[in-house]
Amino acid sequence: xxxxxxxxxxxxxxxxxxxxxxxxxxxxxxxxxxxxxxxxxxxxxxxxxxxxxxxxxxxxxxxxxxxxxxxxxxxxxxxxxxxxxxxxxxxxxxxxxxxxxxxxxxxxxxxxx
Amino acid sequence: xxxxxxxxxxxxxxxxxxxxxxxxxxxxxxxxxxxxxxxxxxxxxxxxxxxxxxxxxxxxxxxxxxxxxxxxxxxxxxxxxxxxxxxxxxxxxxxxxxxxxxxxxxxxxxxxxx
Numbered sequence: 001x002x003x004x005x006x007x008x009x010x011x012x013x014x015x016x017x018x019x020x021x022x023x024x025x026x027x028x029x030x031x032x033x034x035x036x037x038x039x040x041x042x043x044x045x046x047x048x049x050x051x052x053x054x055x056x057x058x059x060x061x062x063x064x065x066x067x068x069x070x071x072x073x074x075x076x077x078x079x080x081x082x083x084x085x086x087x088x089x090x091x092x093x094x095x096x097x098x099x100x101x102x103x104x105x106x107x108x109x110x111x112x113x
Numbered sequence: 114x115x116x117x118x119x120x121x122x123x124x125x126x127x128x129x130x131x132x133x134x135x136x137x138x139x140x141x142x143x144x145x146x147x148x149x150x151x152x153x154x155x156x157x158x159x160x161x162x163x164x165x166x167x168x169x170x171x172x173x174x175x176x177x178x179x180x181x182x183x184x185x186x187x188x189x190x191x192x193x194x195x196x197x198x199x200x201x202x203x204x205x206x207x208x209x210x211x212x213x214x215x216x217x218x219x220x221x222x223x224x225x226x227x
Contacts, residue, residue, distance in 0.1 A: 008152075008153060034216075041220075041221075042220055042221070043117070043203050043205075043218030043219050043220050043221050044156070044203070044218045045218070046215045046216065046217075049215075089155060089156075091155075091156075100158055100161070100171060100172070101158070102155070103148075103155030103156040103157070104155050105153060105154060105155050106155070
């Protein structure tokens with residue numbers, strides 16, 4: 001999994017399997033989190049978000065889990081498809097910082113057909 | 114809607130040269146920002162603006178200037194380029210409060226400073 005400031009880890013999964021991408025955040029006061037997908041040569045794209053008063057949030061084929069006790073965030077992708085191959089990274093927002101987010105370095109997901 | 118557009122896509126500069134990276138959005142978003150993305154590091158905020166006429170510094174503002182004369186445009190200026198500014202630059206926009214609104218990113222500008 002990734003953490004803010006660490007080098008880019010990689011994850012390879014077979015098409016159709018589920019993917020789990022992890023993110024460790026450092027500040028227990030962070031109250032809002034976003035997962036982004038970034039395909040090669042493109043800008044980041046919003047996937048799903050979660051606020052600190054929630055433990056879980058589901059979207060279409062994606063689920064984000066938040067464990068505030070250990071400051072851990074995960075992104076689960078169901079039935080991974082080749083089009084899911086990209087870099088995924090999390091971002092955290094600290095309260096009282098306005099619109100400033102701190103971004104993780106990302107995890108590179110490769111889907112094997 | 115075109116969304117967030119950035120020009121140029123690629124740029125090579127010599128040390129000491131100046132240039133402006135253009136960013137425009139057609140979604141009537143109040144909030145715009147500039148990030149740089151370097152290998153092995155997360156996106157880092159350079160400057161941001163919460164509306165026309167208002168700008169503020171982010172995490173890494175040194176060497177960059179911005180202005181926001183209109184809601185649509187948010188150019189980033191490098192006054193005297195340095196090799197340390199070699200990076201991929203992303204512009205983003207959103208409605209006023211990021212906590213409740215999705216941030217849309219442009220396709221990026223890849224800048225190399227020799």
